[in-house]
Amino acid sequence: MTDSTATPDLTATPGQTVGPFYGYALPYDHDSELVPPGSARAVQLTGTVFDGAGDPVPDAILEIWQPDENGEVVRASGSLRRNGFTFTGFGRAAVDPEGEFSFSTVNPGPTEEGKAPFISVVIFARGLLNRLFTRIYLPEDTAALAADPLLSSLEESERNRLIATRGADGSLRFDIRLQGAEETPFLRFPSHED
Amino acid sequence: MSPQQNTDTDESTEAFTSPVVIDQAVKGPDDAAESQATLSAEIADIESQHKQDVAAGKKAETQPRLNYAPYRSSILRHPTKDPRHTDPETIELFSPAFGHRDIGTLESDLTIQADGEPIGERIRVTGRVLDGEGRPVRNQLVEIWQANSAGRYIHKRDQHPAPIDPNFTGVGRTLTGDDGSYSFTTIKPGPYPWKNHHNAWRPAHIHFSLFGSEFTQRMITQMYFPGDPLFALDPIYQSITDQKARDRLVATYDHNITEHEFLMGYNWDIVLTGANRTWMEEEDDD
Numbered sequence: 001m002t003d004s005t006a007t008p009d010l011t012a013t014p015g016q017t018v019g020p021f022y023g024y025a026l027p028y029d030h031d032s033e034l035v036p037p038g039s040a041r042a043v044q045l046t047g048t049v050f051d052g053a054g055d056p057v058p059d060a061i062l063e064i065w066q067p068d069e070n071g072e073v074v075r076a077s078g079s080l081r082r083n084g085f086t087f088t089g090f091g092r093a094a095v096d097p098e099g100e101f102s103f104s105t106v107n108p109g110p111t112e113e114g115k116a117p118f119i120s121v122v123i124f125a126r127g128l129l130n131r132l133f134t135r136i137y138l139p140e141d142t143a144a145l146a147a148d149p150l151l152s153s154l155e156e157s158e159r160n161r162l163i164a165t166r167g168a169d170g171s172l173r174f175d176i177r178l179q180g181a182e183e184t185p186f187l188r189f190p191s192h193e194d
Numbered sequence: 195m196s197p198q199q200n201t202d203t204d205e206s207t208e209a210f211t212s213p214v215v216i217d218q219a220v221k222g223p224d225d226a227a228e229s230q231a232t233l234s235a236e237i238a239d240i241e242s243q244h245k246q247d248v249a250a251g252k253k254a255e256t257q258p259r260l261n262y263a264p265y266r267s268s269i270l271r272h273p274t275k276d277p278r279h280t281d282p283e284t285i286e287l288f289s290p291a292f293g294h295r296d297i298g299t300l301e302s303d304l305t306i307q308a309d310g311e312p313i314g315e316r317i318r319v320t321g322r323v324l325d326g327e328g329r330p331v332r333n334q335l336v337e338i339w340q341a342n343s344a345g346r347y348i349h350k351r352d353q354h355p356a357p358i359d360p361n362f363t364g365v366g367r368t369l370t371g372d373d374g375s376y377s378f379t380t381i382k383p384g385p386y387p388w389k390n391h392h393n394a395w396r397p398a399h400i401h402f403s404l405f406g407s408e409f410t411q412r413m414i415t416q417m418y419f420p421g422d423p424l425f426a427l428d429p430i431y432q433s434i435t436d437q438k439a440r441d442r443l444v445a446t447y448d449h450n451i452t453e454h455e456f457l458m459g460y461n462w463d464i465v466l467t468g469a470n471r472t473w474m475e476e477e478d479d480d
Binding site for chain 2: 009010011012013014015016017018019020021022023024025026051052053055057063065066067073074075076077078079080081088089090108111112115118120122124125126127128129130131132133149150153154178179180183184185186187188189190191192
């Protein structure tokens with residue numbers, strides 16, 4: 001096979017757009033249901049993906065990855081074939097024709113005492129040449145939000161764009177704007193440096 | 195009038211009021227009216243500017259530009275603000291776990307998913323998934339999807355006049371081994387026509403979706419085949435402005451993978467962005 005003695009090129013492989021045709025490949029049964037919808041612990045997380053003209057993006061696909069209610073990072077497999085009982089922390093949702101996504105999940109807990117709980121998000125879309133990362137923070141723990149290193153590095157308007165809105169029914173709303181005055185803050189981690 | 199220059203003020207609305215963007219909004223991305231020559235000239239301009247920048251001491255780019263106007267659909271879908279430099283926190287330093295309960299063992303062979311044999315050139319694509327330190331990414335999910343040998347996707351939005359192969363869906367999944375290796379048996383995809391501009395054709399490619407040991411390493415990309423005559427013409431491939439970086443998406447023909455009277459073999463190794471968690475642990479060991 002390959003010559004294992006050769007020094008491999010360890011520059012990261014470039015990303016490419018997910019393209020328009022992921023729809024028969026990436027989605028799977030119950031992909032967006034980290035917990036069964038309607039179950040006692042279920043929280044609906046919804047939002048719309050918008051482009052720079054303010055139009056909904058009908059061909060985006062999102063993934064979320066989060067700790068459970070106690071802030072535990074779950075190490076269980078089974079995200080692709082859900083058994084209805086195991087919380088794996090991972091979900092995937094293609095947006096609908098109006099650009100809206102919906103997950104059934106739980107409120108993440110803080111992974112450490114005093115930390116602001118958030119859901120990690122990655123966004124792919126036709127027309128988007130590489131993935132985008134962001135975070136969805138829960139709105140409740142205002143002291144933890146104020147102490148959060150990322151949020152406190154942002155201007156207030158940008159900061160608010162990373163905090164979900166809580167509905168009266170306990171649901172969370174988080175819109176994603178790929179471009180424009182209300183653009184969602186996207187993240188770059190140290191490992192992404194060239 | 196490149197929209198790239200629109201990030202210097204807080205008036206990020208410029209990004210969608212610039213003449214370039216308005217022009218596109220009026221014409222629409224699916225008109226397929228512009229010529230390949232127009233697109234190729236734009237591609238060449240951007241590449242030559244990048245070459246000059248590198249010659250002047252700038253670092254060569256390793257990832258695609260998000261703002262790459264020759265790919266018309268990117269014009270309204272790229273962020274105009276720089277990403278926020280962020281230290282990953284606990285959840286981002288782990289990845290979802292996938293196991294054998296998630297995937298059937300036959301899902302890595304795209305040629306046996308129907309009653310009959312798919313039409314086309316049978317191939318194997320195999321390689322390793324490594325992190326930025328060269329360590330194998332073990333037991334992680336790799337997903338692929340692709341057009342059939344005629345360049346047709348099984349997707350209702352693909353209606354171009356090429357045959358659907360009833361024996362080929364073009365979808366596969368596998369888990370990497372302990373050495374980070376993966377292997378798919380499939381059919382070589384055909385080039386695919388699209389509507390970025392008139393007579394636009396994508397080079398043959400396989401979409402790859404990859405997870406690392408940390409969520410920060412999550413990525414989706416496309417693997418290409420060596421010597422494709424469409425490389426120079428394709429805005430998606432050319433959105434990676436540096437030739438050396440683009441080459442990283444091209445598999446290598448490997449006769450040691452090729453099997454007697456059975457299939458042609460390609461090797462493609464994938465390197466994910468570095469691993470923060472391991473890096474911190476190593477720092478702690480010092």
